[in-house]
Amino acid sequence: MTDIFDIRFLLVIRESKSLLEASRKLGLTPSAVTQRLQQMEKKLDLRLLDRSARQLRFTDEGEVLCVRGAELLQQFDALLEDLHERRRGFVGKLKINAPFGFGRRYVAPAVAAFKSLHPEVEISLTLSDQPMVEASDRFDVVIHIGQLGVSNLVCRTLAPNRRFICASPAFIARHGLIDSPEQLAHQPCIALHENNEDVTLWHLSRGRKTQSIRIRPSLISNDGNVIKQWGCDGQGIILRSEWDVADALADGSLVRLLPAWKLPDANVVALTHQREGLPERTRNFMRFLQDSFLPVPPWRA
The missing domain is CATH 3.40.190.10 (Periplasmic binding protein-like II)
Incomplete structure (x- = not known):
């Protein structure tokens, strides 16, 4: 079976008056054109071009291959154009x-x-x-x-x-306001389980000082909305993204803890x-x- 490049090659010959003209269009030597044509005929086990004629004349099989091949090329080019349109357009x-x-x-x-x-x-x-x-x-x-x-x-x-450590006013009233990261290890905390990360190890920094605190969560969930609601209900201390708790911090449902300490951005x-x-x-x-x-x-x- 021939390929799409062979079909294009044949169509150039078909549109030319001689192999010499075809070789010029293809940027090949006449001998290279003849050799490739012979390789195609050998691969197909068919004679495609009648070389005994003074002008280029395709055999019946060669003509069928050119006509049907031209149709396939048109469909192939249309397919490529459609793919390019999809890349450029919104489909x-x-x-x-x-x-x-x-x-x-x-x-x-x-x-x-x-x-x-x-x-x-x-x-x-x-x-x-x-x-x-x-x-x-x-x-x-x-x-x-x-x-x-x-x-x-x-x-x-x-x-x-950013990410913040927060608790509700009711929780702070019961447990007191913490003033150091070490105290987190001894307070009821709530952990969000996501992406198979180590969610019980909280990393904080203040200037050049960094601390990693291992919390012991009293509650764990894989749903951030549940974590936030538990925090607002006074169930424990939560570590949540700024996008999630900004409204609760604004209306007082949550209070930010350890504001001088920074957590890794998210x-x-x-x-x-x-x-x-x-x-x-x-x-x-x-x-x-x-x-x-x-x-x-x-x-x-």
């Missing part, structure tokens, strides 16, 4: 994975707004408590919050996000499998999501 499928809480509050509305602007894009949004543990190769974009471990995914920052990022060659729908969605957090993210507004 096709877009599969997104995001954490439960952040996905509900920020990603889902953005997906709906993006869909309204580009109705031809088929979007699938999956919310998960372990977006980095699941088969990320099934998704075009993975929204991740926090530090990124070893990964071959390409990371793009969407929005800044920026919101978008992960993809490659940096270049992404479909336009994927790149545009990430820009759209990024723009929704500008000039400042909602949790800092």
Whole structure:
């Protein structure tokens, strides 16, 4: 069986008056053209060109191959053009994975707004408590919050996000206001289980001083909304993202503890499998999501 390059080669010969003219069009020597033509005939076990004639004349089999091959080339070129249009345009499928809480509050509305602007894009949004543990190769974009471990995914920052240690006023009234990280080890704490991380080891820094405190959680959940609600209900001390507790801190449902100490930032990022060659729908969605957090993210507004 011949391939698509052989068909293009044959069509150039068919459009030429002689092998010499064909060789010029192909940028080859006449002997190279003849040799390749002989190799094709040997591979197909067919004679394609009648060399006894003064002018180039294809055999019946050679003519069929040219006519049918031209049709296939047209379909192939149309397929490539369609793929390029898909890359440039807003059609096709877009599969997104995001954490439960952040996905509900920020990603889902953005997906709906993006869909309204580009109705031809088929979007699938999956919310998960372990977006980095699941088969990320099934998704075009993975929204991740926090530090990124070893990964071959390409990371793009969407929005800044800090993390705070908080408790309710009722909890502070019962247990007192802590003034050092060491006290966390002896207080009722609540841990969020996500991405198979060590959620009982909290890292704090103040200037050049760093401390890692091993808490003993009295409650654990894989749902950030549950963690926040337990904290507001006075069940224990929580460590949560700024995006999640900013409203509770503003209305007094939670109070920030150890404000002089800093925890590692947990920026919101978008992960993809490659940096270049992404479909336009994927790149545009990430820009759209990024723009929704500008000039400042909602949790800092």
